[in-house]
Amino acid sequence: MLEQYKILAINPGSTSTKIAVYSNQQKEFEQIIRHSREELEKFEQIYDQYDYRRQLVEAALAAHNIRLCDLAAVVGRGGPLKPMASGTYRVNETMAADLKVGVQTEHASNLGGLLARGLAGQAGIPAFIVDPVSVDELEPVARITGLPEISRRSLFHALNLKAVAHRVAGDLGKTYDALTLILVHLGGGISVGIQQNGRMIDVTNPNDAGPFSPERAGGLPSHALVNMCFTGDYTLAAIKKKLIGQAGLVAHLGTNDGREIEDRIMDGDTKAALIYEAMAYQIAKEIGAMATVVRGRLDAIVLTGGLAHSRLLTNMICERVAFISQVLLYPGEDECAALAAGALRILRGEEEAKIYE
Numbered sequence: 001m002l003e004q005y006k007i008l009a010i011n012p013g014s015t016s017t018k019i020a021v022y023s024n025q026q027k028e029f030e031q032i033i034r035h036s037r038e039e040l041e042k043f044e045q046i047y048d049q050y051d052y053r054r055q056l057v058e059a060a061l062a063a064h065n066i067r068l069c070d071l072a073a074v075v076g077r078g079g080p081l082k083p084m085a086s087g088t089y090r091v092n093e094t095m096a097a098d099l100k101v102g103v104q105t106e107h108a109s110n111l112g113g114l115l116a117r118g119l120a121g122q123a124g125i126p127a128f129i130v131d132p133v134s135v136d137e138l139e140p141v142a143r144i145t146g147l148p149e150i151s152r153r154s155l156f157h158a159l160n161l162k163a164v165a166h167r168v169a170g171d172l173g174k175t176y177d178a179l180t181l182i183l184v185h186l187g188g189g190i191s192v193g194i195q196q197n198g199r200m201i202d203v204t205n206p207n208d209a210g211p212f213s214p215e216r217a218g219g220l221p222s223h224a225l226v227n228m229c230f231t232g233d234y235t236l237a238a239i240k241k242k243l244i245g246q247a248g249l250v251a252h253l254g255t256n257d258g259r260e261i262e263d264r265i266m267d268g269d270t271k272a273a274l275i276y277e278a279m280a281y282q283i284a285k286e287i288g289a290m291a292t293v294v295r296g297r298l299d300a301i302v303l304t305g306g307l308a309h310s311r312l313l314t315n316m317i318c319e320r321v322a323f324i325s326q327v328l329l330y331p332g333e334d335e336c337a338a339l340a341a342g343a344l345r346i347l348r349g350e351e352e353a354k355i356y357e
Contacts, residue, residue, distance in 0.1 A: 005072040005347045008119065009336040010057065012077060012111040015040070017053050020336035021066055024344060030336065031060050046106045047099075053111060054118055068123035075343040076112030077335060078132025080104035083154065086135045086162050086200065087354045088342040091117040091127040095356040104134060128353065130342030131158040137199040142293075155205045156191035157305070163338035164304045164330045165195055171328075172299065179299045182290050182325070184283065184317075186307035187333070188215045188256060189244075192286040194293045202293050204286055207244055211282030214256035214307070217247035218282065249275065258307050265312070280316035287321045298325035305333055 004023050011018040015037070020030040033056050043049045061068070068074075078089070081098055089095065091113045099110045113129045120127035136154035143151045161183040169176040177198040185191040190213040193203035204210030212218035220243075229239055250256050252275045253264075264272040287301060301321055303314055308331035318327045345351045 003348075005344060006070055007340045007343050007347075008061075008066075008068075008071050008074045008116075009339040009343075010074065010076040010112055010115050010119075011335045011339065012053060012108045012115065014108050017057060017111075017115075018336060019057055019060060020340070021071075022337070022340040022344075025337075025341065027337070029064055029066060031064075033057065033060060046102060046108060046110055047114070049108075050111060050114055050118070054115055057115060057119065068119060068125075071120075071123060071125055072347055073126045073128060073343045074116040074120040075128040075130060075339045076114070076116035077109045077159065077339060078113055078129035078134075079107050079110030080134045080155065081132055081356065083134055083136030084132070084356065085137060085354065086131050086158060086198075088128050088130045088346050088351060089354045089356050091120075091129060092356055095129070098356075109133070126346075126353070128343045128346065130339050131162045133158055135162070135200065137201060138203070139201045142202040153205055153208070154200070154203055155207060156193055156200070156203045157185035157187065157189070157206075157333075158200070159335055159338050160185055160304060160333040161191065161193060161195075161200070163341060164302060166341065167330060168300065168302055168328060174299070180294055180297060181299055182287055182301045184287065184301070184303050184305075185333070186283070186303060186305035186310075186313070187213070189213050190216070190218070190283060190305075192283070192290055194290045196294055202290060210286050212248040212279060214249040214258065215245055215247060217243045217251075249279065258310050258313065262310065262312055276313065277316060280313055281320070284317050284320035287317070288324065291324045296324060301325050301327045302330060303327065304330040306331075308332070 007022045009020045015035050017033045021028045079099055082103055095113060096117055099113050102110055116127040133155050135158035138154050145152055165181055165183060166176055169179055180196045183193050183195055189206035190211050191203060191206050192210055193200045206213060206216055209219040253261055253272055261272050261276055307313055308329055314329060346353045
């Protein structure tokens with residue numbers, strides 16, 4: 001009989017902190033702690049929210065009679081740290097220092113590792129993060145652009161894509177490192193990556209390139225974008241917000257809700273139908289481009305994320321890419337489950353925890 005490991009997973013978002021407790025892979029408890037804008041506006045920096053969020057997590061655990069001393073580990077969502085290999089990492093002093101200052105950028109996810117470390121420290125148990133967005137396993141050739149001053153960066157939905165790759169390996173009866181997969185996260189941002197021998201050797205950063213998505217512009221004609229930047233109508237902050245948050249489906253159709261858009265299509269909205277098809281078209285183009293990286297030798301194309309629930313969208317993608325390889329659907333994303341699974345692999349000795357330097 002397998003030993004039971006109780007794991008607390010913590011996923012801080014911009015206006016919430018999601019927590020869940022797992023006994024091995026079985027979820028025992030889950031709660032979303034909401035934070036109002038008014039509460040968060042009291043804090044100047046993201047790290048200033050640490051004590052506030054930690055106390056709320058402790059209160060939620062106490063209310064459900066969950067004791068830290070009964071846990072085997074605490075795992076938090078990893079923030080945008082320095083470029084790093086994929087895997088599960090112990091939260092050490094170096095990582096904590098980088099999370100505090102936001103070494104790449106300030107983001108609520110930076111609190112995940114810090115909260116895990118603070119709570120785990122009270123019980124004398126390990127604290128981990130798993131596959132943060134800054135996972136970087138790109139091949140050297142994939143980093144080059146047409147300007148020596150600019151290199152391609154690896155920032156993507158690593159946590160969900162890596163977790164799904166583990167699930168695909170199990171379902172196909174193969175080892176994780178033996179598979180070659182194109183993995184597509186369909187969410188507010190869209191990441192398309194190619195994983196070979198357990199490494200994401202190329203990936204589109206959804207903030208910079210690739211298909212447009214519900215909230216992001218994706219790749220744009222560079223001259224038109226440069227001209228827009230120098231019209232004098234936009235500040236740097238306004239341009240960044242326009243590209244990430246006010247772009248994609250939001251810009252074209254006024255909503256990022258795929259279900260609403262599909263309802264409009266069913267009601268005969270031809271513009272909504274065209275824009276939705278254009279997004280599927282660009283996703284399929286990016287999948288096709290990724291297939292060339294491994295000369296088309298794939299085990300599967302995998303669609304995941306919230307929008308993978310949409311049969312309309314996934315069917316449009318599949319119609320264009322099914323000739324390349326089989327297409328597998330793993331709709332949704334459960335970041336807490338992915339975090340707990342990463343910690344469980346360490347506790348069971350299936351992997352070794354990595355060290356952040």
